[in-house]
Structures are given as C-alpha cells and as structure tokens.
Amino acid sequence: MFEEASEVFDNMFKTSFPLTFIVFIPAVLILVSPLPADAAHEFTVYRMQQYDLQGQPYGTRNAILNTEARSVEAEVLSRRCVIMRLVDFSYEKYQKALRQSAGAVVIILPKNMSTMPQDIVQQFMELEPEMLATETIVPVYFALEDEELLSIYTQTLTSSPTQGSSTAAEVLLHTATANGFQMVTSGAQSKAISDWAITSLEGRLAGVGGEDLPTIVLVAHYDAFGVAPWLSYGADSNGSGVSMLLELARLFSRLYTYKRTHAGYNLLFFVSGGGKFNYQGTKRWLEDNLDHTDSSLLQDNVAFVLCLDTLGNGDGLHLHVSKPPKEGTPQHALLRELESVVASQYPELKFSMVHKKINLADDTLAWEHERFGIRRLPAFTLSHLPSHRLAERSSIMDVRSVSPSSRHGAGLPPAGPHVDLRKLSRNTKVVAEALARVIYNLTEKVNAEGVPEDLQIFTEQMQVQEEQLSSVVDWLTAQPRAAQLLDKDSSVVSTLEHQLGRYLKDVKRHYVKADKRDPEFVFYDQLKQQMNAYRVKPAIFDLLLAFCIAAYLGVMYLAIQNFGLLYSVIRKVTQPKAKTH
C-alpha cells in the first residue's frame, strides 16, 4: 500500500509544481500551529500585592503560573499549584505550602464576603499584613468563588491520592477516573511600572479679614490597600474619611459664601494619594509647598492640620497626636471643642486623645499627621481606631456590602469592617461642629454673650446630609482604589477633582513620581489576570489507554481476519431459504 502511495506522490510532485504547495503548506501550517486554548474553565484572578517601598520588596515577586492543582492536604506540594478556600485558610497551611516550595497558591474567596463568619474574616484580616510582610517568590492569586471553581476545588480534593490504605488496583482505577487540573495564567511576567504618577488634589476656601490669616488644613487620603490591589475597595479606610472631607467642604463652602458667616480662617482641603504607601502624596505636597515655592498657605500661620482616617464606624473617636497640644494653641482649642461637642451632644460617644511619638526608625509612618509633624506643622489624626496597627486599615475585607437589613439598622451587620452610615454622619457632625466653634470662636461667645452650651450650628438646612455621604461612599467603593490602579486619568481622580471644584476654589493636582535612580516606591503590573484550568490526566493514564487500544485493535484484527467464519455461518443459515427459491 505504501509503495503505491509513494509512487502516486512521486508522480504528483514531478508533474505539477503548484500541487506541492497545496499539499505542503497546509501540512507545515498544521505542524507549527500553536496549541489551542479552549479551557474547561476560565476565571479572573487577582494577584497579591507586589511593590517596593524604600528599596524593600514586599509581596509576591512572580506572576507566571503553569502547574497542576493540588489541595493543601496533598502530600507532595512541590511545584504544584495549591488551591485553598478562605474557610480552610490558615497561616500554617499557607506557610506549609510555601515551605514545600509550591509552584503557586490560589486562594478562593467567597463571592459575598459579608456572609462569612466573624472569626474567619477577623483571622484573615490579621493574616493579610503578615502575608505581605515578607517577599514571596511564588505567585499568590485570589479568585472569587463560582460553581465551576468550586467543582474544580472539590475534584482536586478528591483526586489527591489517599494515603496507604488503598490497593494498587484502586489507585489504577483512580488515575483513570479522577481529573487533574492544569492551572495556567495567560499574562506575562510582572515588571515594574516606570513613571507611575500618584495624584493628590488640593482646594481651598479663603477667609476674610486682612492678610496673614490662620489656615486650617483638612487632609484625607483616598487610596485603599489590601492583600490584592484589585480587591481593595477600602470602604472604611479611607472612603469614610474622603466622604467626610467632601461633606465638610460642602458645609463650609456654604458658610463661606455669606458675608456674615465668612470667617477669618483659610480652609485648605487636601485629598492625598499614596496614603497607604507611607503617605507619598502628602510628602511631595509638603516639599512642594515648603521648599520649592515662596508663598504658600502652609508656610505661614497654620493653625492646625486635621487628618481624617477611618471614621465610618465604631463608638469611639480617637485624636492621635504626636505631641500633646499646649494650652492656648488652636490645636488645644479644637481638642477642647471636640470634647465639649461630644459631651453635650453625643454622650454615648467615647472621645479620647492618643499620644504616640513619631518613630523615625520605623519603615512606615503610623498616621498621616506624622508627615506634617516631621515638618513642624501642628497636626493630628482623627479616627475611630485606637491604634494604627489594626488590620482594618489594610484589608480586602473592608468593603461596602450594603444589604437592605444593615442599612436600616436591623439584622446583623457584616462581619468585616464596613461603613455604618449613621455613625459616619454622626462623626461628621461632631467634626463640623467642633471646627465651626474654633473658626467662629464660639466658646468665648458662649461665655460672654450667653449663647447656650449645646448650640448646634449644622441643623435644618445646614445639616449633615446622610444621602450625600452615602452616595460618595457608594461611588468610592464601586471600584477598587489601590494606589497602583489609580493613575492620573482614572475616573476616581477626575471625579474627585470635579467634586472638590464644586465647593472649593483653586483646585489643583499634585503629582508624585518616584525618583528614577533611587525610587521610594515601585509598583508592578499584571495584578489582574485570566486563569485557565485545563482538565488533564496523568501520564500513567495515557499508558493505560494505549494498552487498552492495542488490545482493542488486536481483537479487531482477529475479527476481520476471521470474517470468513461469520460469512460461512450466515451462508449456512440462509442456504435452506435459498433452496426454496
């Protein structure tokens, strides 16, 4: 058969040249064609943080993944992709996977984080900083749970070989029936993003009454942080601070439009970027204002700087200072006003001052006011958190998660950090009242003119609007707000700029780019990828299959060889019938 075939081909090629092309080119094309990618399941994965801060690497250093999936219970994890669910996640298991030099770790998060039990959320939140604290060589990915992914997970669980007890036949059967999964990411290796600009926004309300007025600075950083940038929504930290800042801008801009209520204080609003990366935006802003320009509101007569950080929840307010304010300073006045407003209007609220010295030996600053404190500006941070170390400030669990029940106060609140709108608006009211009392110097007037002690300024038409706060928080938490994702063209920045422009004058952008030679911060790309899970079988399965096919073909050969037998049997059967014809 083959000799004849070769003859035919020979003739074909000798006689007609174009025919060679027609036969050969498709053959070559087929041979070099890339392998197709119709995966069993394709899903989006979010990579763990990868950044350098002050030359120190953090997070995972790798993005490429092409290994077989295993559950963490499997015996051999080396060069395998370990799949875990959040429910079963623990630091020991994570460390075990890394110690056994796993190829990658994929953590499956539930679609709706707020349904998770409290302790699991709390535990994971505390692990997040630990996972980021050291550099991890292998890629770590997070995926959101869906049915396909769950079934892949359960199949991986069952396919990890059971220990000892099973017989060889069972193992053999197991290899034939069980499915393995090859996890493959589509993206390239992660690399540093050059020339990344962090944007900060500034706006002001000028006071009246002569030159050299004192300035009050209100600051909130708008970026969020979590173990995976694409999952960092940062509702409480710091969506709440930004929304409060916008609301204060709205209230005071109304007061400043009327001549009678136009005060003798300049109000400077600053929405800073890169707040979770050692307050890079604030740092650059201070350098720009103090070192490079001649005239700036920050250079002369700053009454105080009030930083707003994580204010959307809790029943306490903590004023973090690096140096206790002296009697007679505007700082001390604000502290006193805050105390008296809380005492007279919200006795259930616990207000306290927390004193922590700036520790320059630390890698990162604790609170935003320390950036100002280093430059000798009187500053403090207001937060409902008693300590800067709390995991609530840097967790992917910090999401909006509005369920109808929690909005109306009934039902259980979500497990993780979240924004309670009523508390946010209460805190906003406290800050606004205290600020107004300082600006208009009301306490002295209380004593002198008999204005009642529990005077409220922001009531009726001027009251804090909960809907306003809620819409800002909703909008801020509608997209992930990690600093790596918000460049200068992003909608978050431009919308913030627009919002500030509605209330304030001279809204300006400030960019901070890392130094080329000695960068303070470096971000990396490939933070969101498509991952494919291909169903695969072990090599032993192929051998088994080859054996079965060989046996089948042997049987076929025998059957065709002995076709004559069947033929004669049929002939015998039909012969009597044939005779009747």
Next chain:
Amino acid sequence: MTLFHFGNCFALAYFPYFITYKCSGLSEYNAFWRCVQAGATYLFVQLCKMLFLATFFPTWEGGAGVYDFVGEFMKATVDLADLLGLHLVMSRNAGKGEYKIMVAAMGWATAELVMSRCLPLWVGARGIEFDWKYIQMSFDSNISLVHYIAMASVVWMFTRYDLPKSFRLPVTVLLGLCVYKAFLMELFVHMFLLGSWTALLVKALLTGVVSLCSLFLFVTLVHSN
C-alpha cells in the same frame, strides 16, 4: 493532552482502516488508486451537498433546546446524494461485486476520516485539555467504516437488474435506514437525552443491526444464482 494521547486516538481511528484494507485483499487487486478516486468522488459529492444546503436551506435560528424536526429531516434527505455518489463510484469500476463494494466503501470512508476527523484530532487531542470526546470520535470513525461498507453493499444490491422482487422491499428499507441513520441518532439523543457514551453505544448497535441485515441479504443474493 499530549502527543502521546494524539497517537492513541490516531491509532484507534486509523488502524481498523488499515487492517481492513490489508485483510480484505484489496491490496492484491492494486486498488489503491481506485480508492483515491472514490475519495475524490466523496469530496465532489460533499461539495455539491454543501452548495445545495447553503442555497436552499436558510439557517434556522430557533430558540435553544428546540428541535427542528422537519428541517433536520429535509437536511438528512440531502444525504441521498451519497447513495448516488457511491453508485457512481461502483459503476465506474469493473469487477466482482465484493471488490466494487469494498473499493467504494473504503475510499469513501477514508476520505471522510481524513476530511472530518483528522484536523479535530490533531488540534484537540494534542491540546492541554483532556476530553473523552476524541476517543469517542475515534470509535465513531470505526463505526462509520462498517456503516459505509453496509451502505455500499445495499446500493450495489439495489442497482442490480437481477434483484428478485421479494428483495426489493427490504433493500429499500435498508437504504432508507442508511441514509437517515444520522438523523435517527440525533433524534434519539434529543428525545432520550442520551449521554455521549450511550449515544455511541446505540449508534454501534444500530449500525451493527443494519450491516448484519445487509450481509444476510448480500449472502442470499450472491449465492442464490
């Protein structure tokens, strides 16, 4: 999965053809070139069928899960052209009946195998993803070899002038079964919601029954005169 898996599927699909070619004695008749001609006829007939379908059957965009019974039936009717094609191949070959039938069926089935299974196997079975459907496809190609041999023999019997009157009806019924077999299979799968393995089994059984019946008729016819 791997090249090895592709090799497995390829062997499963092609070796029965090779064995049949060798064992049926076609190689001794120097029939290779004739088989290639039959394959060429197959290509020509498929092209005509496609043109016809594309011209006269508008694409039916019904809702998902709705089975267009009449439309599928009409489409299956176009497969009658296969019978004509097989007849054409056999009428151009001189020789004994068995020889004619085997040449036509082998050429026809091999052409189909090369045209419609080679590429999917190469592309699919070599990919990373494992799927049983390539093994099933290979089994299916074995079944279709038997199917075409039976079909060619029925066509041969049908076109004989000395076919006894009593044979006319069963041969016609078998012809109909051959043509509408794919349609019937689709109907079964749709009605009983068969899994892919069960469907393959049913197909094998159906083909087996049809080919046994045609073998009976063939033996009776050949040895009756």
